[in-house]
Amino acid sequence: MSDTDFEPLTVTYEHLRHSEDSAELSEFARRELPDRADQAAFSRATALLEAVGGNAHTPVEDRIFLAETMPFPNVLVKLAADPEPDVRKAVAGNESDKNWLVGRLTKDQVPEVRDTALRNGKTSWKMRLEGAQNPEVDAATLAFLATLGTELEPKAPAVLSSMVRRAVALNPNTTPETLAKLADDPSAEVRHAVAKRRARE
Known part of the structure; x- marks a missing residue:
C-alpha cells in the first residue's frame, strides 16, 4: 500500500488534480480498479480518476484510454470537456455514456467528434x-x-x-x-x- 492510501480522499484528489507529474498521473490512469465488492476502495478510485482525467498534465494517450474504457459519468464528463478533440472523440464513441452526454457531443465544434457521437447507440x-x-x-x-x-x-x-x-x-x-x-x-x-x-x- 502506498502512503496515499491513508490520505483523506480530498487531499489525494487535490494533489492529483494539480499534479504536473505526468508519470504519476499516467500510472494512476492505468491502475487496475479495486473489486466492486470493496465499495469504499472502488468509489475512492473512481473519484481519483476524475481528478486524473481532468488534469491537462495527464498524457493525452492516457486521457484517451480513460475516455474509451471508463463507464463512470463523473470521469466521462470531465473528459468530454477536454481541449484535445481526440479525447472528446473517444468519449463520443464510448457506449457507456449517458444519452445526455453523447447529446452534448453531437454539438461539438469538431466534425469528427460530432460524427462519432451520432453513431453512438446511446444517442x-x-x-x-x-x-x-x-x-x-x-x-x-x-x-x-x-x-x-x-x-x-x-x-x-x-x-x-x-x-x-x-x-x-x-x-x-x-x-x-x-x-x-x-x-x-x-x-x-x-x-x-x-x-x-x-x-x-
Whole structure:
C-alpha cells in the first residue's frame, strides 16, 4: 500500500488534480480498479480518476484510454470537456455514456467528434434527427443514419427512425448512393423526400 492510501480522499484528489507529474498521473490512469465488492476502495478510485482525467498534465494517450474504457459519468464528463478533440472523440464513441452526454457531443465544434457521437447507440432520436438535418454532417455519418430502423436497429420506433431517414434524404451532403437506397425505403415519407430532393436537382 502506498502512503496515499491513508490520505483523506480530498487531499489525494487535490494533489492529483494539480499534479504536473505526468508519470504519476499516467500510472494512476492505468491502475487496475479495486473489486466492486470493496465499495469504499472502488468509489475512492473512481473519484481519483476524475481528478486524473481532468488534469491537462495527464498524457493525452492516457486521457484517451480513460475516455474509451471508463463507464463512470463523473470521469466521462470531465473528459468530454477536454481541449484535445481526440479525447472528446473517444468519449463520443464510448457506449457507456449517458444519452445526455453523447447529446452534448453531437454539438461539438469538431466534425469528427460530432460524427462519432451520432453513431453512438446511446444517442437519443432527437439528437439523431438534428444530426440528420445538419448540413455539416459528413456523408459517411448520413449513410449510417440512413440505415437506422431498417438495416440497423430494426426494432426502433418506426415513426422516429423514418423521420431521421427522411431528414437524411433531404440533407445536401447525402450521396447519390445513399439516396438510391432510400428510394426503396419502406416508409412512404422517406421515398417522397427522395423524390422531392431529386426534383430539386
